[in-house]
Amino acid sequence: MFNNKKKKEVIAYIHTHWDREWYREYEVFRLRLLRVFDHVLDMLLEDKIPSFYFDGQVAALLDYLEMRPEKEDLIRMFIGQKKLFIGPFYCLVDEFLTDGICFRKNIEIGLKIAKDFGCKDFIAYFADTFGHSKNVPIILKEYGIDKAIVWRGCGELPSEFVWNKINTVNLIRGYYMDIFSSDKSIEEKAEFLKANLDKIAEKSGNTLLMPIGADHLDIPDDILQQIDSVNELLEDYTIRLGTPFEYFNAVKFKQKHNEELRDNSKTFILPGSYSSRMKLKQLNTECSYKLDIADKLQFNFGSKYESSIEYAYKLLLQNQAHDSICGCSTDMVHEENIVRYKKIMQIADSITEEIRLEQPENLTMTFKYLDKYKILEVERPTIDKNAQVIAQRKGFPSKLLYDTNKIPVTEDYTTLYTMLKEFNADDSPSDVLVDSSNIFNSNIRLEIDEGKLNIYDKTKCYKNFIEFVRCKDKGDSYNFGPVEDDVYEVAQIKSARVILKGSLRVTLRIVTSFFSVDVSLNKKSKLLNFKIKWLNLLSNKLWQVRFNFPTPVKEVSSEDMNLLISRKFDPDYNIREHLPKTKGIESKTNTAPMQRFVWTNKLGVITKGLTEYEVYQNSLSITLLRSTGVISNPKNPARSTPAGPPIEVPGLQQLGENTAEFSIGFFDVKDWANYVEEVYPQTIIF
Numbered sequence: 001m002f003n004n005k006k007k008k009e010v011i012a013y014i015h016t017h018w019d020r021e022w023y024r025e026y027e028v029f030r031l032r033l034l035r036v037f038d039h040v041l042d043m044l045l046e047d048k049i050p051s052f053y054f055d056g057q058v059a060a061l062l063d064y065l066e067m068r069p070e071k072e073d074l075i076r077m078f079i080g081q082k083k084l085f086i087g088p089f090y091c092l093v094d095e096f097l098t099d100g101i102c103f104r105k106n107i108e109i110g111l112k113i114a115k116d117f118g119c120k121d122f123i124a125y126f127a128d129t130f131g132h133s134k135n136v137p138i139i140l141k142e143y144g145i146d147k148a149i150v151w152r153g154c155g156e157l158p159s160e161f162v163w164n165k166i167n168t169v170n171l172i173r174g175y176y177m178d179i180f181s182s183d184k185s186i187e188e189k190a191e192f193l194k195a196n197l198d199k200i201a202e203k204s205g206n207t208l209l210m211p212i213g214a215d216h217l218d219i220p221d222d223i224l225q226q227i228d229s230v231n232e233l234l235e236d237y238t239i240r241l242g243t244p245f246e247y248f249n250a251v252k253f254k255q256k257h258n259e260e261l262r263d264n265s266k267t268f269i270l271p272g273s274y275s276s277r278m279k280l281k282q283l284n285t286e287c288s289y290k291l292d293i294a295d296k297l298q299f300n301f302g303s304k305y306e307s308s309i310e311y312a313y314k315l316l317l318q319n320q321a322h323d324s325i326c327g328c329s330t331d332m333v334h335e336e337n338i339v340r341y342k343k344i345m346q347i348a349d350s351i352t353e354e355i356r357l358e359q360p361e362n363l364t365m366t367f368k369y370l371d372k373y374k375i376l377e378v379e380r381p382t383i384d385k386n387a388q389v390i391a392q393r394k395g396f397p398s399k400l401l402y403d404t405n406k407i408p409v410t411e412d413y414t415t416l417y418t419m420l421k422e423f424n425a426d427d428s429p430s431d432v433l434v435d436s437s438n439i440f441n442s443n444i445r446l447e448i449d450e451g452k453l454n455i456y457d458k459t460k461c462y463k464n465f466i467e468f469v470r471c472k473d474k475g476d477s478y479n480f481g482p483v484e485d486d487v488y489e490v491a492q493i494k495s496a497r498v499i500l501k502g503s504l505r506v507t508l509r510i511v512t513s514f515f516s517v518d519v520s521l522n523k524k525s526k527l528l529n530f531k532i533k534w535l536n537l538l539s540n541k542l543w544q545v546r547f548n549f550p551t552p553v554k555e556v557s558s559e560d561m562n563l564l565i566s567r568k569f570d571p572d573y574n575i576r577e578h579l580p581k582t583k584g585i586e587s588k589t590n591t592a593p594m595q596r597f598v599w600t601n602k603l604g605v606i607t608k609g610l611t612e613y614e615v616y617q618n619s620l621s622i623t624l625l626r627s628t629g630v631i632s633n634p635k636n637p638a639r640s641t642p643a644g645p646p647i648e649v650p651g652l653q654q655l656g657e658n659t660a661e662f663s664i665g666f667f668d669v670k671d672w673a674n675y676v677e678e679v680y681p682q683t684i685i686f
Contacts, residue, residue, distance in 0.1 A: 007234070008206050010197060011242040011250070014223070015053040015213040016040075017127055017175055018060040020091070021333045022215075022323040023631060023645045029216065030063050036218045037064050041074060043219060044083050050241050051083045052219075056125025056149075058113045059091040059318065079118045085243065087114025088122040088145055093320035095126070095133040096274065096593035097281060097611055100561035101292050102320060103136070105313045107143050121245055124148040124166070127175035127211070129322055131269040132261035135561035137164035147248055151175060152270075155263030159204040161255040167248060168257075169209060172200045174267065178214035180226050189226070190233035197237050209247040210239065260565065268586045268643055270326070272479040274593045274612035275542075275626040277327030277334060277652060282609030282659070283341040284325055285596065287316055289680050290348035297355045305351050312347040315340045328477035328631055328644060331651035354402050373504070373522055374681065376419045386425040388502040391418040420504050422523065432523050434506035436496050439519055443526045444665060446519055448510065451493045455528075457602075457666040467491070467546045468514050470538075473626060476633035477652055478643045479586065480542060480626060482576045491515075514543075526665040527606070527678060532624065539653045540628055544614070544621040545662070549601045553615045557669050558594035564672065567592055569615040580640040587638040590615045591623075597676050598622070599669045606679045608661040624660040627653040 016036060020026055043049045054061060065072055078084035090110035093103065114122070124140050124147065126132060131153035140148065148163065151171040159170055173196045179189050200208050212223070220226065227239050262269055275281075291312055298305035319337045323329050379397055381389050395416050396408040431441040437448040445456040446466075453466040468491035475481025491512040499518065500507035507520040515534030521527075530545075552571040557564050573590050580587060591614045598605050598613050600620050612623040629652050632644035663679050 005236070007236055007238045008197075008201060008208060009250075010208045010210050010237050010239040011244075011247045012210045012212050012227070012239050013053050013242060013244050014049055014051070014219055015055060015127075015175070015211055016217050016219075017213065017215045018055050018057070019215060019323050020059060020063065020318065020321055021336070022329050023647055025330065025332050026336065030067070032216055033060060033064055034067055036216065038068070039218055041071060041078070043221075044078050045074070048221065049219060049223060051085065051243050052078075053125075053244060054084060054086045055092065055127070056087070056123065057089045057092050058086050058110050058117075059314075061086055061117075062113070076118055082121070082243075085121065085245075086117060086119050087111060088124065088143070090314065091317045091321050092126070092129065093317055094273075094322040094325050095129055095136055096131060096560070097284065097325045097595075098320045099288055099559075099595055100135065100139060100563065102288055102313070102316060103139055103561060104142070106317050106320075107139070107145070109310060109313065109317070111143060122147070123244055123248075125244075126150045127171065128152070130271075130273055130326065132163075133560055134164060134258065134260040134565060135563050137166040137168075138563075139561065140166055147245075149244060150261060152267045153261035153263055154267070155261075155265050157203075157257060157261075158255055159200065159209065160251050160253050161257050162253050163261075164258050167253040169244070169247065170203070171209070171211065172203050173210075175211045176214045177211050178217055180212060180220050180223055181214075181217060186226070186229045187233065190230045193230060193239075194234060194236070197234075201236075205251060207247065207250045208237070209244065212241075260560075262592075264586045264588060268478070268639065268641075270328075270478040270586075270643055271589050271591055271593075271612075272475055272626065272638075273322075273326035273328055273477065274591065275480070275623040276477040276628075277654065278610065278623070278625050278660075279654065279658070280319075280325060280327050280334060280337060280341075281611045283338065284316075284319065285609035285611075287319075287341050287344040287348065290345060290352070291316060293682075294348040294351040297352055301355045301359065305355075308347055308351060312344050315344050326477070327652070330631070330647060331649050334651060350402070353398050357399055357402050372423060372524075372678075374421050374423060376421055377416050378419055379414060379416060381417045382419060382421075384421075385503065386422040388420045388504040389417050390420045390500065390502075390505055392416065393418075420502075420522075422504055428524075430503035430523050432503070432506045432521055434498050434501060434508050434521075436498065436508075439506060439508040439521050439528070441521055441524060443524065444521070444528055446508075446521075446528055448493060448496055453493070453510075455664075462548070462550070465548055467548065468512060468517070468544070468624075469546050469621070470514065470541050470543045473540050473542045473628055474633070475636045475638060476628050476630045476643075477649070478632060479636050479638045480575075480589070480591070481628070481633065481636045481638050482579070483637065484576050484579065486576070525678070526667060527663040527675060528665065529663045529679075530661065532660045534658055536625065536627065536653075536655055536658050538627070539655070541625070542623065542627075543625040544623055545660075546619050546621040547603060547605070547664075549603075549618045549620070551601065552618050553600050553620050556592070556598060556600040556613065556615060556620065557672075558592070558599070558613065559597040559672075559676070560593075560595060562595075564669070571615060571617050574616065575638065579637050583640050585640045589638075596680065597672055599672060602666050602668075604665050604667055604669070604672060604675055606663045606676050608679070610660060610662060622662060625654060625658055627655070629653050 452464040455465040491514040520529040
């Protein structure tokens with residue numbers, strides 16, 4: 001008896017997901033790229049495949065052409081024939097650890113390169129990003145991109161939905177379909193594909209989308225023959241090779257979703273990456289800020305630096321690829337990341353200083369608003385009631401270092417003074433005071449009382465408001481691994497002393513059983529500034545600063561792509577009570593990503609590269625450091641299936657010197673940008 005049931009069409013596209021660096025280093029992967037892409041081009045030339053989707057980025061293509069420049073004409077031909085699809089991004093960057101400025105640069109640089117190669121069709125391709133920011137579609141629309149492909153974080157969403165007005169495809173079974181490269185028989189491959197297609201079909205209509213490819217994977221020579229053989233065995237589906245664009249044209253987008261994509265009930269979102277290798281996050285935040293300032297300056301004063309700025313942004317974007325900024329690669333990969341960050345700062349600082357020294361003295365360039373305090377470095381301290389020396393060092397004056405007609409000599413090596421200067425001073429008396437148990441002004445006060453840190457917001461007192469805590473972490477670079485019966489250690493205050501006293505700034509050093517904490521306060525400021533520097537000698541630990549409120553924390557706002565996002569929490573949820581007992585589960589957490597800012601219960605916290613917060617009962621905690629020692633721990637208590645290779649990476653423990661900086665204040669969340677800009681000034685003084 002014949003089966004007249006109509007088969008569903010499966011549009012399959014051939015791709016490779018190309019991490020420039022991950023469990024192997026960049027140059028090692030690039031040599032593999034040469035072999036893989038050489039073969040892809042040969043297959044396109046011989047019509048063995050109809051098209052190839054190159055992962056939504058151009059960085060890998062540029063890496064290839066740097067070694068194979070003779071292939072450029074062939075690549076341009078295939079792009080023109082719509083057999084090869086590149087862009088729109090320069091690199092596949094993480095969406096939660098990068099800001100909106102860098103994300104726009106990523107699109108601008110990527111589109112410029114892709115269009116130059118002749119590509120005209122673009123999909124925002126996020127096949128392996130660890131969750132997706134709700135603010136991404138807003139940015140995509142600015143560049144005329146109206147399609148997106150996502151995977152992680154989609155929960156129960158269907159194969160196609162409208163995400164903040166962008167038609168979006170959800171890869172139900174992920175991008176990782178490498179069955180055709182396996183040694184299994186055709187019958188076994190057909191059985192495997194049927195099981196996966198059945199699951200895709202549950203969330204799809206009559207047309208299905210299926211990627212063929214995986215991480216750094218080549219294409220089997222007989223892919224067409226394999227598909228023909230599998231089709232003969234599939235009763236409900238017919239697979240044909242095509243492009244994602246064909247799928248977008250074939251299906252209807254009806255269901256709407258306007259929130260972020262961080263639901264890990266179906267796919268891992270690997271939230272421990274928000275705090276893995278915190279030094280990378282700190283360097284990334286500093287570089288993003290400094291490069292943005294240099295870019296604004298060159299736009300206004302020095303367009304001759306345009307190519308240098310783009311070069312630096314490319315370095316930064318390379319470091320923002322998810323396996324790099326997320327801190328889940330080998331130690332050697334991250335050592336190279338740090339070198340890139342140092343290069344970026346060298347470029348940004350040099351451009352800023354060169355432009356500054358070329359301008360008339362006392363010229364002020366303000367990009368958003370005029371900050372009240374500025375930091376200046378001078379050879380001789382100014383005797384000025386509106387200025388205060390806060391540090392000094394030995395070095396060469398900038399005017400010598402950047403003067404191309406002079407070379408600094410030994411005699412020019414001198415003492416340089418860092419001055420805090422008050423602008424638009426109103427001659428009001430100083431209101432900052434400090435002693436061994438208090439630091440305060442007319443807006444905010446920190447008090448040490450009976451070994452506790454109390455905070456006063458005007459007249460309201462928050463008792464035992466700040467604690468420094470740590471616990472065990474049996475996880476890895478992808479997920480915090482809690483221990484069920486673990487109890488947090490709380491740092492005990494041992495002593496405190498004044499280390500800086502002046503009319504504009506005062507500093508109190510608090511010595512705890514964990515580390516020393518320097519707390520600074522400026523005249524009339526609403527922000528207390530904290531700086532911690534310590535020698536970490538402990539492995540497998542999570543370190544946090546905890547803020548204790550009188551009422552439960554139920555909703556938190558934080559910076560996301562330079563905008564605010566609000567998230568609701570169950571304050572009684574405890575991850576230690578919900579560790580997975582079966583395969584394929586990742587524990588839900590009360591942790592979430594942040595960029596520079598987080599706010600709840602009237603408290604705002606601005607950090608310098610601390611990118612993870614946690615909610616539990618009446619507390620908000622910010623991660624200072626999370627140290628583990630393996631890329632993917634097969635015995636991670638919070639994730640019952642590996643997320644990557646179990647490679648030991650001693651650098652992930654972050655033993656040795658570590659720092660953490662943050663500022664706190666009580667204010668309305670609508671004023672958040674002004675307080676962030678107090679920590680990240682937007683004014684340059686010439």
